[in-house]
Amino acid sequence: MNLMSFFARRTSAPVARERLQILLAHERVLVSGEPDLVAVLREQILALVARHVSVDQDRVRVQMNRDATASTLEIEVELPAPSGARIARA
Amino acid sequence: MAKVLVVTSGKGGVGKTTSTAALGAALAQAGEKVVVVDFDVGLRNLDLVMGAERRVVFDFINVIQGEAKLQQALIRDKRLDTLCLLPASQTRDKDALTEAGVARILAELREKFDWVICDSPAGIERGAALAMRHADVAVVVTNPEVSSVRDSDRIIGLLDSKTERAERGERMEKHLLLTRYDPIRAERGEMLKIDDVLEILSIPLLGIVPESEEVLRASNVGSPVTLNSPVSAPARAYMDAARRLKGEALDIVVPKDRKSLLGKLFGRRAA
Numbered sequence: 001m002n003l004m005s006f007f008a009r010r011t012s013a014p015v016a017r018e019r020l021q022i023l024l025a026h027e028r029v030l031v032s033g034e035p036d037l038v039a040v041l042r043e044q045i046l047a048l049v050a051r052h053v054s055v056d057q058d059r060v061r062v063q064m065n066r067d068a069t070a071s072t073l074e075i076e077v078e079l080p081a082p083s084g085a086r087i088a089r090a
Numbered sequence: 091m092a093k094v095l096v097v098t099s100g101k102g103g104v105g106k107t108t109s110t111a112a113l114g115a116a117l118a119q120a121g122e123k124v125v126v127v128d129f130d131v132g133l134r135n136l137d138l139v140m141g142a143e144r145r146v147v148f149d150f151i152n153v154i155q156g157e158a159k160l161q162q163a164l165i166r167d168k169r170l171d172t173l174c175l176l177p178a179s180q181t182r183d184k185d186a187l188t189e190a191g192v193a194r195i196l197a198e199l200r201e202k203f204d205w206v207i208c209d210s211p212a213g214i215e216r217g218a219a220l221a222m223r224h225a226d227v228a229v230v231v232t233n234p235e236v237s238s239v240r241d242s243d244r245i246i247g248l249l250d251s252k253t254e255r256a257e258r259g260e261r262m263e264k265h266l267l268l269t270r271y272d273p274i275r276a277e278r279g280e281m282l283k284i285d286d287v288l289e290i291l292s293i294p295l296l297g298i299v300p301e302s303e304e305v306l307r308a309s310n311v312g313s314p315v316t317l318n319s320p321v322s323a324p325a326r327a328y329m330d331a332a333r334r335l336k337g338e339a340l341d342i343v344v345p346k347d348r349k350s351l352l353g354k355l356f357g358r359r360a361a
Contacts (some may be wrong), residue, residue: 011279016236024243025288031247065289077225 020062037071045075053079091201095207095242095335096225098249100241102212104233105269108305108315110209111139111355112325113229116332118173122204127196128178129221130211131187137177140167141312150178154191159301160198169317186216197222214248222253227263227335229296231268240305242266242291265296272301273344279292284344297331298344299324314315 024044042062049055059078064071097110107130114126128136137143142165145220148158153176158311160176167173176199199206210221214255222228230241245265255262258267258273268287275281288295299305303321308315316325323345 013276013279013282013286016282020236020290024240027240027243028247030245032251037155057132 009044018063025064041073042075048079049077055079092115092203093205094196094200094225095205095227095229096210096222097207097231098210098218098222099231099238100214100245101238101309102219104156104231105146105299105305106212106231107135107139108309109205109229109231109267109269109299110136111314112205112308112316112328113332113335114205115167115170115331116316116325117207117335118167118170119329120332120336121172122336123172123197123202124205124207125174125203126207126209127176127177127189127199128167129217130209131178131182131184131217132180134178134180134213134269135147136209137165138312138316139309140175142167142175142177143296143308145317146177147151149177149179149182149194150195151182151186153195154186154188160195169313186242187217187220189223190218192220193224203350218245219248219252222249222273224254225262226247226255227265229265229267229331229335230291230293231267231269232287232291234272234276234284234287236282238304239282239287246291246293256309264293265301265335266291266293267296269299269302271344272296295342296334297327298342299327299331300344300346302347304347 038089039082046060061076063074065074097106097113099106110126114124118124126136126140127150129150130136137146141248145165147264148163150163151162152158153163163176164174165177167175178197196206208221208225211217222347230242230245230249232238249262249264250256253262266288267286271284272281276283284295284298300323302322302324304319305315305324309320311318316328319325320329326345330342330345334340
């Protein structure tokens with residue numbers, strides 16, 4: 001366990017927040033039948049990336065933020081490098 | 091003009107009944123005529139939390155089925171004469187709660203009171219659906235914890251689609267009541283912060299009720315916390331929430347318990 005994971009383990013609330021945001025964006029679509037824009041963008045961006053490279057779902061990090069005036073969507077995809085080494089961020 | 095308010099959450103155990111009793115008492119303490127109505131047929135508890143469990147003779151179902159008059163089933167609070175309780179049935183089947191029956195009784199209660207506060211059962215089944223069906227205002231009780239926030243989100247969706255107001259195309263007034271909040275754990279990053287929950291659920295905040303031993307103490311003795319311990323942090327949170335329901339604009343703060351030196355020294359061990 002390094003220093004970073006020590007601190008990461010201590011603050012679980014950001015993990016809860018992120019998990020809820022992703023889950024609820026998905027569930028709101030299921031329940032209402034009306035697609036949520038941010039959720040649709042997420043699906044389509046991931047589908048587009050998957051058309052060009054094979055993406056491991058576990059190596060995709062999605063974060064959404066909403067406030068009164070704007071929503072932001074952050075997608076971080078880890079792409080497999082041709083050599084077999086992995087490059088972070090795309 | 092009477093207001094019908096539903097206290098709901100989806101998830102059980104987050105504080106719906108405690109909050110119904112505390113908000114009802116706080117409104118009555120401010121001089122409003124209030125009735126608290128238990129919709130949890132088969133698992134009633136509002137009578138117990140209000141300290142009226144030995145005074146229940148007739149219940150909501152008896153009135154719906156015409157076996158008793160509304161006036162016979164209403165229990166007047168012994169401490170506050172503008173506060174009444176309509177208990178749920180403990181023995182009948184929950185299907186006895188009919189849509190037409192509930193509508194008729196709520197219309198009658200609207201005539202007699204300023205506030206009709208409906209204590210919803212947990213879940214999203216019949217009892218919960220009927221408790222919210224005729225509401226003008228909803229208080230969504232949420233703990234800063236993932237399963238409670240998820241269930242609240244589902245309930246907000248139902249409030250916006252399955253209530254009479256929503257079906258008429260009118261706006262349903264919804265408020266978030268965050269309960270069992272621990273500011274110290276939230277600051278340490280161990281608990282969802284107020285802003286996190288507000289951002290996720292996007293409904294206005296009615297109040298923050300801090301985790302407090304006074305809440306259990308009040309239910310132990312069958313007295314709403316606003317009556318049992320009026321200067322405690324949770325009581326002040328509920329009293330402020332009641333004033334906001336009446337339309338007052340108050341800044342929202344997290345009330346703190348004023349601890350004695352001994353309390354500070356021994357912290358949480360004092361219970």
